[in-house]
Amino acid sequence: MRKIGKQQIEDIAVGAALLGTGGGGDPYIGKLMALQAIEEYGEVTLLDPDEVPEDALVVPSSMMGAPTVMLEKAPSGEEAIEAFKNLEEYLGKKIYATFPIEAGGVNSMLPFATAARLGLPVIDADGMGRAFPELQMVTFYLDGISATPGMLADEKGNTLLLSTINNVWTERIARAATIQMGGSVMCAIYPMTAKELKQSGIHGILKLEEEIGKAIRLAKVNNVNPIEQVLKTVGGFELFSGKVSDINRKTETGFARGEAKIEGLNEYKGETCTLSFQNEHLIAQTEQRLLCVTPDLIAVLDAETGLPITTEGIRYGARCVVIGIPCHPKWRTTKGIDTVGPKYFGYNVDYVPVEELVKKGVAL
Amino acid sequence: MSIYRIGIDVGGTHTDAVLLDQNNQVVSETKAATTEDVATGIYNAMKKIIDDANVPRDQIKYAMLGTTHCTNAIVERKRLNNIASIRIGAPATLAVKPLIGVPDDLRAALGKHVYLIRGGHEFDGREIVDLDEERLYEIAYEIKGKVDSVAITSVFSPVTQSHEQRAGEILKEVLGEDVAISLSSEIGSVGLLERENATILNAAVVNVAKTAADGFINALKAEGIDARVFFGQNDGTLMSVEYAVKYPIFTVACGPTNSLRGASYLSDLSDAIVVDVGGTTSDVGVLVQSFPRESSLAVEIGGARTNFRMPDLVSIGLGGGTIVRIQENGEFTVGPDSVGYRLPEKGLIFGGDTLTTTDVAVALGKVELGDPAKVAHLDKSLLEKVYQKMVELVEEAIDKMKTSAAPVPVILVGGGSILLPETLKGASEVIRPQHSGVANAIGSAISQVSGQVEKLYTLDTIGRENALEDAKSIARSEAINAGADPESLVIVDIEDVPLAYMPGNATRIRVKAAGELAQFQAQQLV
Numbered sequence: 001m002r003k004i005g006k007q008q009i010e011d012i013a014v015g016a017a018l019l020g021t022g023g024g025g026d027p028y029i030g031k032l033m034a035l036q037a038i039e040e041y042g043e044v045t046l047l048d049p050d051e052v053p054e055d056a057l058v059v060p061s062s063m064m065g066a067p068t069v070m071l072e073k074a075p076s077g078e079e080a081i082e083a084f085k086n087l088e089e090y091l092g093k094k095i096y097a098t099f100p101i102e103a104g105g106v107n108s109m110l111p112f113a114t115a116a117r118l119g120l121p122v123i124d125a126d127g128m129g130r131a132f133p134e135l136q137m138v139t140f141y142l143d144g145i146s147a148t149p150g151m152l153a154d155e156k157g158n159t160l161l162l163s164t165i166n167n168v169w170t171e172r173i174a175r176a177a178t179i180q181m182g183g184s185v186m187c188a189i190y191p192m193t194a195k196e197l198k199q200s201g202i203h204g205i206l207k208l209e210e211e212i213g214k215a216i217r218l219a220k221v222n223n224v225n226p227i228e229q230v231l232k233t234v235g236g237f238e239l240f241s242g243k244v245s246d247i248n249r250k251t252e253t254g255f256a257r258g259e260a261k262i263e264g265l266n267e268y269k270g271e272t273c274t275l276s277f278q279n280e281h282l283i284a285q286t287e288q289r290l291l292c293v294t295p296d297l298i299a300v301l302d303a304e305t306g307l308p309i310t311t312e313g314i315r316y317g318a319r320c321v322v323i324g325i326p327c328h329p330k331w332r333t334t335k336g337i338d339t340v341g342p343k344y345f346g347y348n349v350d351y352v353p354v355e356e357l358v359k360k361g362v363a364l
Numbered sequence: 365m366s367i368y369r370i371g372i373d374v375g376g377t378h379t380d381a382v383l384l385d386q387n388n389q390v391v392s393e394t395k396a397a398t399t400e401d402v403a404t405g406i407y408n409a410m411k412k413i414i415d416d417a418n419v420p421r422d423q424i425k426y427a428m429l430g431t432t433h434c435t436n437a438i439v440e441r442k443r444l445n446n447i448a449s450i451r452i453g454a455p456a457t458l459a460v461k462p463l464i465g466v467p468d469d470l471r472a473a474l475g476k477h478v479y480l481i482r483g484g485h486e487f488d489g490r491e492i493v494d495l496d497e498e499r500l501y502e503i504a505y506e507i508k509g510k511v512d513s514v515a516i517t518s519v520f521s522p523v524t525q526s527h528e529q530r531a532g533e534i535l536k537e538v539l540g541e542d543v544a545i546s547l548s549s550e551i552g553s554v555g556l557l558e559r560e561n562a563t564i565l566n567a568a569v570v571n572v573a574k575t576a577a578d579g580f581i582n583a584l585k586a587e588g589i590d591a592r593v594f595f596g597q598n599d600g601t602l603m604s605v606e607y608a609v610k611y612p613i614f615t616v617a618c619g620p621t622n623s624l625r626g627a628s629y630l631s632d633l634s635d636a637i638v639v640d641v642g643g644t645t646s647d648v649g650v651l652v653q654s655f656p657r658e659s660s661l662a663v664e665i666g667g668a669r670t671n672f673r674m675p676d677l678v679s680i681g682l683g684g685g686t687i688v689r690i691q692e693n694g695e696f697t698v699g700p701d702s703v704g705y706r707l708p709e710k711g712l713i714f715g716g717d718t719l720t721t722t723d724v725a726v727a728l729g730k731v732e733l734g735d736p737a738k739v740a741h742l743d744k745s746l747l748e749k750v751y752q753k754m755v756e757l758v759e760e761a762i763d764k765m766k767t768s769a770a771p772v773p774v775i776l777v778g779g780g781s782i783l784l785p786e787t788l789k790g791a792s793e794v795i796r797p798q799h800s801g802v803a804n805a806i807g808s809a810i811s812q813v814s815g816q817v818e819k820l821y822t823l824d825t826i827g828r829e830n831a832l833e834d835a836k837s838i839a840r841s842e843a844i845n846a847g848a849d850p851e852s853l854v855i856v857d858i859e860d861v862p863l864a865y866m867p868g869n870a871t872r873i874r875v876k877a878a879g880e881l882a883q884f885q886a887q888q889l890v
Contacts, residue, residue, distance in 0.1 A: 029460060029557070032460045032464050032465055032557070033459045033460055035464070036459065036460060036461060036464055037459070066487075066870070068554065068872075069487050071554070071555050071556065071557075072487070072519060072520055072522075072554050072555060072556045073453070073456045073457065073484070073486070073487070073492070073519050073520060073556070074453075074456060074457040074459055074460040074556055074557070075456065075457070075458075075459045075460075076454070076455040076456050076457065076458040076459055077458055077459035078455065078458070113459060155455050155456040155457075155492070156455065156492060156493065157455075182486045182487070182490075182492065183486065183487045183488075183870075243764070245769075263769070315659075315676075317764055317765050317766060319764065
């Protein structure tokens with residue numbers, strides 16, 4: 001158990017942007033929400049999953065909708081409270097603690113804002129270990145935990161109880177409702193026991209994010225290479241280094257799909273790395289080699305500062321380093337690959353773990 | 365009868381001025397020191413070019429000013445208006461209060477009267493809740509006599525302006541016409557906090573802009589010149605005094621833009637890389653269709669995050685006054701510190717005691733300046749290495765800004781550009797236009813007038829073609845309102861970015877139109 005204050009929030013936000021793998025929304029607005037809540041209500045207690053009683057009811061915090069909408073129509077802070085209270089009433093049980101449903105991007109910060117206001121602890125675990133775009137793309141789903149009963153709430157005071165036959169229907173209905181409710185809502189879904197979270201969640205993800213943020217921050221102070229520090233912290237691999245030479249965004253089914261091309265520099269000279277993204281980076285490859293494939297994490301870092309660059313922030317000429325991080329073993333199961341592997345996203349590529357790709361260099 | 369115009373650009377070190385004839389030929393030019401109050405430097409430079417030019421004063425019809433008045437006021441937190449800031453958005457947005465991410469001293473200066481009231485819109489234009497007009501009247505009476513400028517920011521006002529406009533009407537009704545009202549929808553794009561910050565900063569520098577404009581107009585009058593005055597803005601186009609006083613925040617980054625535009629004009633190239641070598645740094649920017657390529661990243665002004673579009677620049681610590689240090693073992697460093705404007709007293713060739721990049725170039729015979737005898741004793745082969753390093757610094761920066769490996773034309777401007785060689789790696793040609801020392805002032809003088817729009821469209825409802833047409837026609841009418849000649853209007857920039865995680869094809873479209881000054885064209889025919 002320990003306290004999370006403003007500096008920890010700053011560091012976690014940087015780590016969350018990195019594990020967001022280019023998507024998940026800029027944690028900036030979530031960070032400001034967490035900072036304001038901590039300023040007004042005090043520091044937040046962070047618990048290890050093992051510190052929570054097994055039968056306790058725990059509920060992840062998340063938003064659904066377009067992060068761009070949230071950047072304009074920031075939450076009131078009451079939405080999450082309403083969602084939590086209504087869910088407690090429906091289930092007839094108090095919520096013991098909250099945690100991020102998704103450690104990458106803006107969702108990483110929301111549990112802190114909610115926990116500070118409600119005086120709840122935050123548990124150091126999530127359901128992705130990164131960022132993904134759809135509601136069933138969580139490790140809880142792999143273990144058969146239902147997303148519902150769950151609540152959606154908007155800032156106007158509307159709440160919606162979801163009780164669905166499976167998580168794909170939850171995604172479908174929730175997304176349609178989100179549009180009507182104004183494009184961005186707070187969710188209290190995937191209620192579960194602490195025992196279930198212990199089994200199905202990804203442990204220690206907030207600590208990892210804090211360490212990533214700290215490594216980048218201290219690298220600047222100590223004048224050492226921030227990217228080496230990040231790779232050491234996350235156990236990742238440098239995949240490519242160069243400068244962005246082309247970026248092509250398309251509108252398809254509401255997702256920011258596209259490709260970025262990075263022209264190799266130094267040891268990668270003569271090669272071009274193509275990043276395929278749908279909000280998040282999903283595949284990295286050169287003309288000859290496959291470099292990294294979802295669900296392994298692909299992050300693009302500013303070559304100088306080591307700070308993560310989002311798919312929306314990628315611009316011509318930016319010097320960057322592409323890194324790959326092995327995903328949690330839960331994603332590497334058959335059901336895991338079916339849920340978030342390259343084929344689900346429409347790429348005709350087989351999943352090969354990044355550490356093998358780095359070792360052997362699988363030819364295309 | 366000939367018609368002349370004055371262009372002035374205020375930089376950190378120098379205030380540059382030019383006087384152009386109607387064919388945009390330079391009649392006179394000067395570089396004066398920038399003064400602490402900015403205004404004196406402007407008057408000095410202006411007086412000098414008018415005296416030197418010796419043209420009939422009644423034929424000087426236009427005066428364009430690119431100035432740092434507003435930037436300095438924000439950075440120094442001085443001379444700011446007493447402002448109130450009203451956000452229309454509750455119950456949404458309460459979790460992130462106004463000015464939360466802004467440095468404490470700026471928050472202290474601008475956060476004395478902050479209100480968050482009910483109202484605002486959804487992304488698709490529906491009202492979130494009704495505008496709380498009653499509360500607006502209460503606030504108006506509360507701040508009456510205490511503030512002279514008000515910033516109003518409503519949720520999704522870039523989509524629907526109505527709540528902001530109504531709020532503006534109510535405030536004017538109670539506070540009178542003298543209190544300045546800044547509406548966020550006229551200042552920034554989607555992104556509440558960044559737009560709100562920009563609007564608050566805008567409200568805060570209204571008086572500064574007014575003082576600068578009045579001072580400039582009066583100084584012109586004192587010289588017997590009755591010219592129409594324009595201000596340069598960040599995107600390289602002009603705004604009238606009336607606009608500048610309403611939207612002073614748009615002047616904060618006009619300097620680098622002016623130098624890029626001036627380089628384009630002087631070299632007659634529309635697509636190129638521009639290297640502006642000053643005393644302390646070199647700025648490298650990119651011209652796309654004669655306008656600076658803009659940065660896509662959030663820009664901080666005085667520590668406040670805004671969503672302005674600024675020229676995309678790389679700055680390197682290499683200028684005419686950059687200090688070169690050579691150790692006994694032959695190792696050396698170039699900068700990043702500089703003697704700056706004190707080069708004429710500090711540099712070796714001027715009898716000073718500091719080895720600078722200018723001294724290196726003179727010693728190697730690449731530049732004729734000062735007294736070469738004072739650097740004749742230096743080891744030439746070592747200096748060649750130093751010079752090589754200086755050139756590499758610039759070449760790296762050029763490469764960083766390029767979007768492909770293909771060589772592109774490179775235009776050198778700025779006082780320090782004499783240091784650089786005739787060929788550069790990655791450059792198809794190196795162009796050193798005449799009058800390149802005052803390219804920024806020329807950029808200021810030849811600026812066009814523009815109008816811009818940034819709006820969210822639901823493409824599934826309106827269709828992409830219609831959305832683009834709508835955006836273009838708004839941009840055109842904005843430009844005409846700002847003083848552009850409708851005949852010469854060209855759409856210079858179109859960008860559409862789909863919103864992530866949102867069905868219905870919600871897309872943000874940004875269009876900019878630019879054209880020649882209407883009256884200027886008309887009068888040219890006389």
